[in-house]
Amino acid sequence: MSILIRKDTRFIVQGITGREAVNLTRENLEYGAKIVGGVTPGRAGRDIYGVPVYDCVRDIVKEHGQVEGSVVSVPPKFTKDAVFEALENGIELIVIVTENIPRREVAQMVELASLRGARIIGPNCLGIISPDEAKMGGVGGPAANTRQAYKKGNIGVMSRSGGMTTEIASTLTAAGLGQSTCVSIGGDAIIGTTYAELMPLFEADSETQAIAIYSEPGGRMEAELAEWITENDSRLPVVAFMAGRFMDEMKGMRFGHAGTIVEGKEDTTTEKIKRMEAAGISVAERIEEIPDLLKKRLEEGK
Amino acid sequence: MRFYEYESKALFRKHRLPLGESRVVRSADEARSAFEAIGGPVVLKSQVLSGGRMKAGAVKFADDADEAAAHFESILPIVIGGESARSVLVEKKSPVAQEYFVAITWDGRAKRPVLVFSDMGGIDIEEVAETHPDHVSKTHFSSILPLSPYIAKEAIGATGVSGTALNKLTPVVFELMKIFLDYDLTLAEINPLARLEDGSFIVLDGHIDMEAEARGGHKALLDELGIGEEETRQARPPTDFEIAGARVNAVDHRGVAGNVVEFDGNLGLVIGAGGGSLTLFDAVRKHGGKPANYCEIGGNPSVNKAKELTKLILSKPGVEKIAVMMNVVSNTRVDIVARGVVKGCIESGKDPAKTIAIFRIPGAWEDEGFKILRKYGVEYCDRSVSMYDAAGRAVAKLS
Amino acid sequence: MPGLFIDVTIAPEIAKDAAIARKLEEVCPVGIFAADDGGVKIVEENLDECTLCDLCLDATPKGSIEVTKLYES
Numbered sequence: 001m002s003i004l005i006r007k008d009t010r011f012i013v014q015g016i017t018g019r020e021a022v023n024l025t026r027e028n029l030e031y032g033a034k035i036v037g038g039v040t041p042g043r044a045g046r047d048i049y050g051v052p053v054y055d056c057v058r059d060i061v062k063e064h065g066q067v068e069g070s071v072v073s074v075p076p077k078f079t080k081d082a083v084f085e086a087l088e089n090g091i092e093l094i095v096i097v098t099e100n101i102p103r104r105e106v107a108q109m110v111e112l113a114s115l116r117g118a119r120i121i122g123p124n125c126l127g128i129i130s131p132d133e134a135k136m137g138g139v140g141g142p143a144a145n146t147r148q149a150y151k152k153g154n155i156g157v158m159s160r161s162g163g164m165t166t167e168i169a170s171t172l173t174a175a176g177l178g179q180s181t182c183v184s185i186g187g188d189a190i191i192g193t194t195y196a197e198l199m200p201l202f203e204a205d206s207e208t209q210a211i212a213i214y215s216e217p218g219g220r221m222e223a224e225l226a227e228w229i230t231e232n233d234s235r236l237p238v239v240a241f242m243a244g245r246f247m248d249e250m251k252g253m254r255f256g257h258a259g260t261i262v263e264g265k266e267d268t269t270t271e272k273i274k275r276m277e278a279a280g281i282s283v284a285e286r287i288e289e290i291p292d293l294l295k296k297r298l299e300e301g302k
Numbered sequence: 303m304r305f306y307e308y309e310s311k312a313l314f315r316k317h318r319l320p321l322g323e324s325r326v327v328r329s330a331d332e333a334r335s336a337f338e339a340i341g342g343p344v345v346l347k348s349q350v351l352s353g354g355r356m357k358a359g360a361v362k363f364a365d366d367a368d369e370a371a372a373h374f375e376s377i378l379p380i381v382i383g384g385e386s387a388r389s390v391l392v393e394k395k396s397p398v399a400q401e402y403f404v405a406i407t408w409d410g411r412a413k414r415p416v417l418v419f420s421d422m423g424g425i426d427i428e429e430v431a432e433t434h435p436d437h438v439s440k441t442h443f444s445s446i447l448p449l450s451p452y453i454a455k456e457a458i459g460a461t462g463v464s465g466t467a468l469n470k471l472t473p474v475v476f477e478l479m480k481i482f483l484d485y486d487l488t489l490a491e492i493n494p495l496a497r498l499e500d501g502s503f504i505v506l507d508g509h510i511d512m513e514a515e516a517r518g519g520h521k522a523l524l525d526e527l528g529i530g531e532e533e534t535r536q537a538r539p540p541t542d543f544e545i546a547g548a549r550v551n552a553v554d555h556r557g558v559a560g561n562v563v564e565f566d567g568n569l570g571l572v573i574g575a576g577g578g579s580l581t582l583f584d585a586v587r588k589h590g591g592k593p594a595n596y597c598e599i600g601g602n603p604s605v606n607k608a609k610e611l612t613k614l615i616l617s618k619p620g621v622e623k624i625a626v627m628m629n630v631v632s633n634t635r636v637d638i639v640a641r642g643v644v645k646g647c648i649e650s651g652k653d654p655a656k657t658i659a660i661f662r663i664p665g666a667w668e669d670e671g672f673k674i675l676r677k678y679g680v681e682y683c684d685r686s687v688s689m690y691d692a693a694g695r696a697v698a699k700l701s
Numbered sequence: 702m703p704g705l706f707i708d709v710t711i712a713p714e715i716a717k718d719a720a721i722a723r724k725l726e727e728v729c730p731v732g733i734f735a736a737d738d739g740g741v742k743i744v745e746e747n748l749d750e751c752t753l754c755d756l757c758l759d760a761t762p763k764g765s766i767e768v769t770k771l772y773e774s
Binding site for chain 2: 705731749770
């Protein structure tokens with residue numbers, strides 16, 4: 001099993017003729033993805049690596065039946081419209097790759113998604129991968145690179161950084177720990193699905209036995225995860241890597257993702273580490289410590 | 303991106319929020335004539351982006367024109383949080399009967415805007431929330447459903463405010479909610495919002511933060527306020543090195559390379575991507591290294607961009623070596639970055655083998671990249687060497 | 702200024718072909734070829750941007766374009 005996507009998940013790519021989307025389409029297809037169509041307004045009739053291009057999401061649904069997911073890779077100005085279009089056409093899982101979308105528009109997309117019972121991953125993310133099953137988004141890059149870094153197994157990975165998703169998976173793979181599903185959740189201040197919101201899915205997935213996360217300064221997402229674990233008495237041991245410790249001394253400066261800016265005391269790494277440790281999360285200072293911490297926690301049986 | 307008080311007020315005025323008459327002045331003479339034009343007692347306030355003006359003595363009251371001129375002279379030189387005053391705002395002094403607090407910001411957990419209101423304004427809101435929780439209300443509202451004044455009314459009413467005050471406050475708070483959404487703000491705050499002795503309401507002080515990503519969409523307003531693109535409004539003004547970095551990043555649209563932050567050290571960093579840079583910067587410091595800069599490369603930058611970034615970092619006085627490191631890359635290509643940094647060294651008149659302390663970028667096209675590095679004698683490593691250990695190797699070469 | 706990492710040579714038989722010149726200009730994602738009064742010219746400052754995508758090779762008769770990795774010699 002895995003969460004969010006399986007081998008047979010049918011999805012589309014919105015903005016499919018764009019430079020990054022063309023790459024992503026090829027890489028996903030090579031990894032075995034079922035991409036039924038793509039959308040670029042005005043380009044209907046073309047095809048990208050055999051994937052037919054349409055003007056509207058509606059036209060794909062009409063021709064191919066309902067699809068489950070969409071990867072949205074369109075410029076920031078057009079992202080909200082593209083996501084609204086996907087939601088109103090019944091798509092339930094939307095991965096937004098685009099970055100630099102203002103918070104208001106992200107909030108609007110997320111609110112409509114929740115009204116429609118759909119889920120958004122991202123924005124500013126590389127998507128989802130269930131190793132040896134399927135991937136949806138640019139995570140891992142070319143299929144050969146993806147197969148080198150990601151192996152099927154029992155660890156769920158969540159990361160606010162797309163690149164670090166692969167770094168962590170690659171480190172786990174090298175240590176003999178495979179992954180159930182890895183989710184690049186996005187680096188913005190407001191995102192569609194947070195760690196705590198993915199936890200119930202991992203909790204219900206029989207394959208997943210432990211969780212590894214990449215965390216960083218800014219926001220309350222780590223605190224929310226800590227609360228969820230405490231309140232729900234989670235069966236899953238969690239190991240977190242905390243980056244950006246130097247930022248605690250540099251309040252108000254922006255480094256890295258839009259969501260990392262330290263506004264208050266609660267946003268600092270020191271405070272986040274404290275809260276996570278209080279909830280039983282093991283916090284690693286280096287990436288290479290993650291596998292041993294996971295193995296130790298798995299042996300202890302929680 | 304924070305607005306100065308006078309800019310926030312200009313936006314409020316555009317939306318017909320009640321404000322006292324005011325003038326922005328840049329000399330003692332202007333302060334004097336502002337006093338005369340306003341007629342009557344005024345308050346002079348230093349225009350800085352940081353808080354704590356009152357404590358620093360940069361807010362003063364004047365009863366005549368000479369006093370206004372004298373206060374201008376004493377306020378202007380005051381440096382607050384390392385920041386010099388841009389100008390001084392001279393505003394009509396208002397006889398206050400009661401102060402209120404209203405702010406709207408984003409709640410990242412609820413993923414909605416949150417309206418915070420209190421009938422105990424003028425003081426630290428966090429403190430009020432702790433000591434008088436029944437006098438602070440927090441109300442989330444939708445960012446897609448129609449915005450309606452009842453939301454403001456409920457928020458105000460929740461703190462016990464009723465009568466005329468409730469009816470006069472509601473449209474002001476509602477307008478601020480609209481401003482917050484319409485201009486992509488991350489903070490819209492009025493504190494204090496005052497009831498005057500004559501029963502009217504007025505905005506005494508206000509703060510606005512606009513989302514940096516949304517600047518392009520509000521160019522008309524920014525032009526109107528005279529806020530140029532070069533004004534980053536970060537916690538500190540950008541250095542020349544940082545401005546040059548932004549120029550490197552703008553060379554072409556391919557990928558990111560050049561968003562640099564300057565530090566004092568001797569080890570230049572060509573690192574990426576978003577999360578990788580944070581991880582690597584920590585690692586360098588943990589090993590006792592002294593970074594000359596922070597930066598992020600990613601999104602598959604062109605050879606030219608990576609080259610220009612390398613040249614910029616090598617041009618910084620005191621930088622002896624650079625460390626080129628990233629997490630395992632997916633869309634950025636190892637060979638393209640390798641070409642860029644090697645070429646950057648050569649064009650700076652330096653030997654890549656001696657200048658690049660370590661090259662640790664595993665991932666897409668690494669075999670091709672490693673061929674280039676071997677040819678130029680650059681020390682490199684693959685994913686079997688952790689980011690932390692690679693940073694350690696770089697630091698060791700400097701001492 | 703020639704490339705430090707990449708060199709591209711065009712066989713004389715196709716260098717004066719206007720149609721091929723236009724095609725090369727179109728397919729190269731990094732602007733290495735420029736159509737120039739009825740022939741094709743190499744834009745030297747873009748040589749090092751070559752992504753080894755082979756699109757120029759696919760667009761021309763076999764053997765008429767050669768892409769050399771100078772770091773392999």
